[in-house]
Amino acid sequence: MASGRSDRVPQALKILIAGGFGVGKTTMVSSVSEISPLRTEEVLTTAGADTDDLAGVEGKRTTTVAMDFGRITIAPHIVLYLFGTPGQDRFMFLWEELAAGSLGAVVMADTRRLADSFNVIDYFERRGTPFMVAVNCFDGVKSHTATQVRHALDLEQHVPVVLCDARERESVKEVLITLLEYILKSGGKPSSNGHAPS
Numbered sequence: 001m002a003s004g005r006s007d008r009v010p011q012a013l014k015i016l017i018a019g020g021f022g023v024g025k026t027t028m029v030s031s032v033s034e035i036s037p038l039r040t041e042e043v044l045t046t047a048g049a050d051t052d053d054l055a056g057v058e059g060k061r062t063t064t065v066a067m068d069f070g071r072i073t074i075a076p077h078i079v080l081y082l083f084g085t086p087g088q089d090r091f092m093f094l095w096e097e098l099a100a101g102s103l104g105a106v107v108m109a110d111t112r113r114l115a116d117s118f119n120v121i122d123y124f125e126r127r128g129t130p131f132m133v134a135v136n137c138f139d140g141v142k143s144h145t146a147t148q149v150r151h152a153l154d155l156e157q158h159v160p161v162v163l164c165d166a167r168e169r170e171s172v173k174e175v176l177i178t179l180l181e182y183i184l185k186s187g188g189k190p191s192s193n194g195h196a197p198s
């Protein structure tokens with residue numbers, strides 16, 4: 001019953017927006033947030049040139065060093081707090097703090113650099129956090145189908161895979177609704193390390 005279902009869901013839900021470097025996480029949080037997104041971007045410097053692979057995102061001038069934060073009211077009684085994670089592996093030590101109390105995660109993927117998603121997917125699988133994959137179609141080019149991406153990433157059948165445009169608010173809302181429905185199906189419990197959503 002719909003009313004019973006909403007009773008079980010906390011009003012403020014913490015969602016992670018994760019994925020490799022330059023995949024569109026900051027863009028996604030910015031395009032959907034009702035508040036000015038908190039960003040912690042730093043200008044990319046030559047010092048990071050060996051570590052930060054810019055192939056495919058040559059126009060990228062900044063990088064997220066701690067997190068992006070945004071908020072969206074997705075239904076009258078459901079507010080999502082979005083936490084974008086830093087993309088580079090060297091910041092993964094921050095993830096446990098970010099993941100605390102989260103209900104689920106969107107793993108963004110770029111089909112030109114799909115291998116960048118493996119670590120992230122592995123992290124959520126090990127943690128038992130419900131996640132979905134959102135393929136950011138740069139410039140609207142749907143070069144692969146969701147089914148192809150599912151196979152390439154070796155995802156289980158129940159993991160939602162959708163194509164999206166991180167710059168489009170409606171597209172991002174669809175992604176978040178897909179994740180929310182998936183979380184509800186999976187039981188909707190906050191991530192396991194004892195922190196409540198804040």
Ligand SMILES: Nc1nc2c(ncn2[C@@H]2O[C@H](COP(=O)(O)OP(=O)(O)O)[C@@H](O)[C@H]2O)c(=O)[nH]1
Nearest residue numbers: 021022023024025026027060087137138139166
């Ligand atoms: N053309 C195009 N550019 C995009 C799209 N999404 C992100 N970008 C650009 O790609 C770069 C990386 O995006 P960003 O959100 O910073 O990636 P992040 O490292 O995952 O936070 C930025 O220069 C964005 O403006 C898209 O859908 N199409």
Ligand SMILES: [Mg+2]
Nearest residue numbers: 025026063064
């Ligand atoms: Mg970013």
